[in-house]
Amino acid sequence: MTGCGNDVATASPSAFVTATLAPIDTPQPPVSTQLPPSSTVESAPVQPVEGVTTTQLNLRSEPSTAGKSLGTMAAFSTVQIIGREANGAWYQILNTDSSAAKGWITANYVQVKSINEIPVIDLGPSGLILQGVNVRNGPGKEFSSLGTLVQNDVIPVTGKDSNGAWVQVNFKGAPGWIASEFIQVTSVEALAVIEVQNEESPIPTPSNPATNLPAAAQDADSLEAPIASVNLGFAGIRRLQSDGYVSPSSGDEADWVQFTAVTGVVAIELQCAANDLKLDLYQNGSILHEGFLVCNETKTLNATSGQTYTLKLTANAATQPNTPYSVFVDIVR
Numbered sequence: 651m652t653g654c655g656n657d658v659a660t661a662s663p664s665a666f667v668t669a670t671l672a673p674i675d676t677p678q679p680p681v682s683t684q685l686p687p688s689s690t691v692e693s694a695p696v697q698p699v700e701g702v703t704t705t706q707l708n709l710r711s712e713p714s715t716a717g718k719s720l721g722t723m724a725a726f727s728t729v730q731i732i733g734r735e736a737n738g739a740w741y742q743i744l745n746t747d748s749s750a751a752k753g754w755i756t757a758n759y760v761q762v763k764s765i766n767e768i769p770v771i772d773l774g775p776s777g778l779i780l781q782g783v784n785v786r787n788g789p790g791k792e793f794s795s796l797g798t799l800v801q802n803d804v805i806p807v808t809g810k811d812s813n814g815a816w817v818q819v820n821f822k823g824a825p826g827w828i829a830s831e832f833i834q835v836t837s838v839e840a841l842a843v844i845e846v847q848n849e850e851s852p853i854p855t856p857s858n859p860a861t862n863l864p865a866a867a868q869d870a871d872s873l874e875a876p877i878a879s880v881n882l883g884f885a886g887i888r889r890l891q892s893d894g895y896v897s898p899s900s901g902d903e904a905d906w907v908q909f910t911a912v913t914g915v916v917a918i919e920l921q922c923a924a925n926d927l928k929l930d931l932y933q934n935g936s937i938l939h940e941g942f943l944v945c946n947e948t949k950t951l952n953a954t955s956g957q958t959y960t961l962k963l964t965a966n967a968a969t970q971p972n973t974p975y976s977v978f979v980d981i982v983r
Contacts, residue, residue, distance in 0.1 A: 698730035709753035713740030782950035785826035789816030809844035876906035883912035
C-alpha cells in the first residue's frame with residue numbers, strides 16, 4: 651500500500667504429521683510381485699488466524715512501506731493471517747482481491763485473538779527500522795538519498811561497511827545503505843563486508859529551483875503566502891518536492907512550503923549542502939516544532955487529516971548567498 655499502511659505478534663512452527671500404513675494380514679504374494687508397506691509424510695497446512703483491521707491499511711508485497719502496493723484493506727475488515735515476520739511488526743495474509751495470493755499488512759492496526767498461533771516466516775537476513783531514515787546510495791551522509799523508510803519497516807540486509815557504521819540493504823530491488831543506529835539487525839557481526847569506493851555523490855544544485863513559480867515569489871513568500879502549497883493524497887499526488895535557494899545577504903533569509911495531507915504519516919526530508927539551514931514546522935499557522943529538521947535529515951510526522959502544515963526553511967548568519975536546498979514530503983501510510 652503506497653501511502654497508507656500500518657503493520658506485530660509471536661507464534662509456533664508448522665507441525666508435521668507422519669503416518670505409516672500397517673501391513674495387511676493376508677497371504678503374501680510371490681516375492682517377484684510383493685509390494686513393500688507404504689508410508690507418507692504430510693505437512694499439515696497452515697491454519698489461518700483471523701484478525702480484524704482497526705483502520706484502512708495498505709496491502710504490500712513486502713513487510714515494508716517500500717514494498718509494492720497490492721491494494722487497500724478497509725477499516726474493520728476480517729483478514730486471514732498466515733504468518734508474521736520475526737519482529738512481529740507485519741502480518742502476511744491471504745489476499746482474495748487481486749492476482750497476488752498473499753500480501754503484508756502492518757500489525758499495529760490488526761486485532762487478533764491469539765498471536766501465539768501465528769507462525770514466524772523466515773525472511774533471511776533482515777533488519778527492523780527503528781525510526782524514519784534515508785536510504786542512501788553509499789555508506790555516508792554525503793551520498794544521495796534513494797528514498798526513505800519508516801519505523802517498523804522490515805528490509806532485507808545484504809552486508810555492511812568495513813567499520814559497521816552503515817548497513818547495506820536491498821531497497822526496491824537495488825543496493826542501498828542505512829546508518830546502523832537506525833536499523834536493528836540480529837547479528838551485524840555475521841554480515842559480509844562490502845567494499846565501496848570513496849566516491850561522493852553530492853546533492854545536485856537545482857538548475858531552475860522555481861520552474862513552476864514566479865521568480866518574485868522567491869523573495870516575497872511568507873507563512874500566509876508560501877512558495878509552494880500542495881494537497882497530498884488528492885488527485886493521486888503522493889509527493890511534494892520544492893527546490894530553492896536562501897540568501898541572507900540579499901534579504902531572502904527564509905522560504906515557506908505548505909501542504910495538507912489526507913493520510914496519517916508523512917516523511918519530511920531536507921537536503922542541503924551543509925549544516926547551514928534548519929526547518930521549522932508549523933500547524934495551522936502556529937509553530938509546532940522549532941528546528942524540526944537540519945540539513946540531510948528525514949523525520950516522519952503523524953499528520954492530522956485536513957490540517958495545514960507549513961515548513962519554514964531558515965538560513966543561519968554564516969550561510970553563503972544562494973545556498974540551494976531540496977525539500978521532500980512523501981506519503982508513507
